[in-house]
Amino acid sequence: MNVEAVRAFVAVADEGQFQLAAAHLGISQQAVSKRIATLEASLGTVLFKRTATGAALTRDGRTFLPHAKAILTAVSEAFGSVQPQTRPLRVDVLSRRIASAELLRAFHRENPTLPIEMVTSSGAGATIQSLLAGEIDAGYVYLRGLASELDPRLDRSYAYLEPLHVIVGEQHPLAGSRSVRAAELARFRAWVPGIVSGSEWEAFYLELAEVFTIDIDPTGTESLFDTIADSRLLLTFVGAKSRVAWPGHLGLARIPVVAPTPLYPWSLIWHSGTRHQGARRLIAHVKQVFEPPEIDQVWLPQQARDDLRWHRWPPAHPDALQTTMRD
Amino acid sequence: MNVEAVRAFVAVADEGQFQLAAAHLGISQQAVSKRIATLEASLGTVLFKRTATGAALTRDGRTFLPHAKAILTAVSEAFGSVQPQTRPLRVDVLSRRIASAELLRAFHRENPTLPIEMVTSSGAGATIQSLLAGEIDAGYVYLRGLASELDPRLDRSYAYLEPLHVIVGEQHPLAGSRSVRAAELARFRAWVPGIVSGSEWEAFYLELAEVFTIDIDPTGTESLFDTIADSRLLLTFVGAKSRVAWPGHLGLARIPVVAPTPLYPWSLIWHSGTRHQGARRLIAHVKQVFEPPEIDQVWLPQQARDDLRWHRWPPAHPDALQTTMRD
DNA sequence: AGTACTCCACAACCGTTGGTTGTCGAGCAT
DNA sequence: ATGCTCGACAACCAACGGTTGTGGAGTACT
Incomplete structure (x- = not known):
């Protein structure tokens, strides 16, 4: 036929x-x-x-x-379905259980008729490769470099600054706390397995560990939550919006970190010349809903802090921003 | 592509x-x-x-x-969808508003997963033509001839004997009656427009008219119910299961005919060698639900009466039935 | 009734497509 | 290093799908 x-x-x-x-x-x-x-x-x-x-x-x-x-x-x-103009919007979120996936779901709720494919990858590097290859239309990543270091064919925008929580076992000293000050974490040992060497989230945790003198152990792949549940010393980090789940009987507690709150800075990146209507809507959406931080109450990696300093109180001359970001 | x-x-x-x-x-x-x-x-x-x-x-x-x-x-x-073995079951019902369509709908309710196409045509002759051409799988018709006169490639089974009602206007003498004896109809004039010359339903009404000396007028195509509504003489026939509808303001009454009740004898016909599974299920269904009449309380065309005489009390030797039906 | 017209099918022809077999380079496994 | 397996390429050929030209059947109009 x-x-x-x-x-x-x-x-x-x-x-x-x-x-x-x-x-x-x-x-x-x-x-x-x-x-x-x-x-x-x-x-x-x-x-x-x-x-x-x-x-x-x-x-x-x-x-x-x-x-x-x-x-x-x-x-x-x-x-x-495979024409770059009309295919479903493909967005890389790294993992379906983390904040980026939630951000994309929120966008999908506001645009339910727009076909979307949620794609996962192994980090910002892979996402950039896929973008340049035209395989995806956009991606949520933590971009640690200077704006000028980004491939000139790509554009970016800050999307969401995700507060960190710590997870501790029932017998952990922090178990009953409603929050924990960042400085207090130096007393404990943070176990964050799954960190890939050279990845952007390794860079984030290294900088976090150095500033707050936290002892971070990136090794091992064993059952994270079982070990945390039995320990009075160990804790682990998790994004406020992440959907990580553990068996209820472990009795783990999730505690916000405050004064300052560490923020994981999600950006959206996309191909500068994208013709995909859905991608343009996503970009506009991200720019619209992004809320710059009260910069004194939070901690961000230094580069992100520099990038965002003027978001809330921009300098008198717009040119100055460019200069600052390139320095 | x-x-x-x-x-x-x-x-x-x-x-x-x-x-x-x-x-x-x-x-x-x-x-x-x-x-x-x-x-x-x-x-x-x-x-x-x-x-x-x-x-x-x-x-x-x-x-x-x-x-x-x-x-x-x-x-x-x-x-x-167009392979004779697997296509939707196509059944001719002559019209979607009459008993045959109701019978098929009942079958569909019992077999909701079986795809069915309801087909309409212009009478038993056309239905037989379509069956022989392989266009349809079965059809509901009034078969007036002897069983032996049916094309040898086709098979039949009685399906339903439909009681007749009459419809009369508000001022008609029968308007208040709960039923009317067949013999009483001789006083009135039955107007049954739309009868096609040579059709099987013409034959039915001619035989009915002759036996009960009813004056039947098959002419005209004007608005039937308007005319009936205003007349003290005219009435028309309608099958008990038919869905004929008229404007409510006309005040027409629908009255069963009794003693005897004229029955319009619907048969199902099909191609003897049909391989269509749906058709076989329909045939089995029809044979199962058919209820032979209490032959003394009803009127049927003579041929149908002969065919059905032994349905309720079959003769001692099954061979005798064959002989009788072929005579 | 005759005639002109419209519509679809058939025939002949031809370029392109889609299959075959034979062969080669690339990459994994031993 | 050396086979081994996988997919791609080349050459060839039958068949498909398009074209134009023509004919038969049926409708419509004079």
């Missing part, structure tokens, strides 16, 4: 005669005749009753028509 | 390598390679990442895969 023959069938059914259908399809009447004849042969039935005034659907033809249209629709959607 | 190429794409995606897919499709590896290359070219994207161990879907490939399967499903269903 040939799709072009099906297209001809629908055209003839709509127009009522081979000639008009041929004109509509931009081919000769004889070609339409051949297509229909071939289709009828492959189906083993007659689809039209030919008369001197045109062609009328037979009963089989009437039965076949909606299926034929369904085929054309499916073909059209399949085609559109 | 070529359906065979889409089929090859799905095969490769499933098998993970071109060679296996080729074996599965019964063509050479090179042919698969060509099909995929052509498909990729027409889509303007790369669907597989080729390695020495096989082929892995790219992101576009993963996006495209469900659409590709949707195309194959649509094609398969389109094909099945």
